[in-house]
Amino acid sequence: MPEMFGASDVLPEADRATTSICISIINFRTAQMTIECTRSVLDDLESDGIDGHVVLVENGSGDDSEEKLAAWIADEGLSDRVTLVISAVNTGFSGGHNQAIAVCRAAFYLILNSDAVLKRGFCKAMLQAAAKEHQAGLFAPRIDYDAGGQQVSCFRVASPQSELIRGAGTRQVTSLLSRHVVALEMPPRPDQIGWASFACILLRGSMVDKLGPMDEGYFLYFEDTEYCLRAVRSGWKICYVPEAHAIHFRGGSGPVKALAAQKKRMPRYFYASRSRLLYQAHGPVGLWLANFAWIFGRILAHLRVLTGKPIPPSNSCEWRDIWTNISSPLGDRYAPSGTGHSAHYDGFIHSSTATQSDQKVAL
Numbered sequence: 001m002p003e004m005f006g007a008s009d010v011l012p013e014a015d016r017a018t019t020s021i022c023i024s025i026i027n028f029r030t031a032q033m034t035i036e037c038t039r040s041v042l043d044d045l046e047s048d049g050i051d052g053h054v055v056l057v058e059n060g061s062g063d064d065s066e067e068k069l070a071a072w073i074a075d076e077g078l079s080d081r082v083t084l085v086i087s088a089v090n091t092g093f094s095g096g097h098n099q100a101i102a103v104c105r106a107a108f109y110l111i112l113n114s115d116a117v118l119k120r121g122f123c124k125a126m127l128q129a130a131a132k133e134h135q136a137g138l139f140a141p142r143i144d145y146d147a148g149g150q151q152v153s154c155f156r157v158a159s160p161q162s163e164l165i166r167g168a169g170t171r172q173v174t175s176l177l178s179r180h181v182v183a184l185e186m187p188p189r190p191d192q193i194g195w196a197s198f199a200c201i202l203l204r205g206s207m208v209d210k211l212g213p214m215d216e217g218y219f220l221y222f223e224d225t226e227y228c229l230r231a232v233r234s235g236w237k238i239c240y241v242p243e244a245h246a247i248h249f250r251g252g253s254g255p256v257k258a259l260a261a262q263k264k265r266m267p268r269y270f271y272a273s274r275s276r277l278l279y280q281a282h283g284p285v286g287l288w289l290a291n292f293a294w295i296f297g298r299i300l301a302h303l304r305v306l307t308g309k310p311i312p313p314s315n316s317c318e319w320r321d322i323w324t325n326i327s328s329p330l331g332d333r334y335a336p337s338g339t340g341h342s343a344h345y346d347g348f349i350h351s352s353t354a355t356q357s358d359q360k361v362a363l
Helices: 031-047 065-075 092-103 122-132 160-168 171-176 205-211 223-233 255-262 268-307
Strands: 004-006 017-027 052-059 082-087 104-112 116-118 136-145 200-204 237-248
Touching: 017 031, 017 092, 017 122, 031 052, 031 065, 031 104, 031 116, 031 122, 052 065, 052 092, 052 104, 065 082, 082 092, 092 104, 104 122, 104 205, 122 136, 122 200, 122 237, 136 205, 136 223, 160 171, 160 268, 200 205, 200 237, 205 223, 223 237, 223 268
Parallel strands: 004 082, 017 052, 017 104, 052 082, 136 237
Antiparallel strands: 104 200, 116 237, 136 200
16 A cells, blocks of 8 residues: 555654655545646656656545545555655645645655646756756746646736726726736746746745745635745745646636636635735735725726726625735634635635636726
């Protein structure tokens, strides 16, 4: 049987695996997808002779995922290349990857969604870039959609100005504040990147040692933004590596993207994460300014009726929901019932880009 560790296990430093690159993949009720993802990683490592180890975190799925993954590892004889971590509860996106990093000591960590696959030469290209860019601690690859086309995966950090853009949803405001648009043109200029999607990203191990784990104060969304922000503030750079290609299957990206597209009410944990990020990025005044900027943007949007133009829609109840945790931005994460104490993941594939790269503006 493959080696397995429970969520509560703390491994002594001497017992942690040591490798060039550790690939962390979270599974939540997507066993077959996780297997295909892991296959692509192992094939890529083998094709270029790279010393790597995969850690699969079975994140409290409550189905037969544990048995399927364990059987596959055993049948394929992969116990020396793949470690299966069994979490009794859903520990979330941050919590799941933190567990993987805790059991595998590596020079680099690849955070990878289970709904993604690597193209051949991916790890080689990423490690070559890391060898050249010594000041960079995070390496973002080119991510393509499975149906074709490149995914926006590099961004500026959200700000009061970007919230004004988001609230107004009009071309004129977006053009005036173009330097504050969150989603960047791909490929991005190196000096523009404030954060990159953790659907697929390489982290330098020495940076992880200094920064510590991802912030488990987020239930879901914006935790990748916070980690990048923390890294940049500590002097690390984010490097875009277009030579490394990954394919992201967005069919499993979760409900928030669909809710955003349909302008329905977003879950409360989304706004709790938003408040936390704006507070950590800009302080308490910045959080209040961001909310008022969004409201001012909505006023501008409604004034369009005076010129006979339609009002760009916002999500239902957003006027009220943006004030979630305004007085305690580091407070309640509003995790859905049934998750563990540190659960920050609702069982859907993670992508903070869900509401930040698909925004539309009215003419």
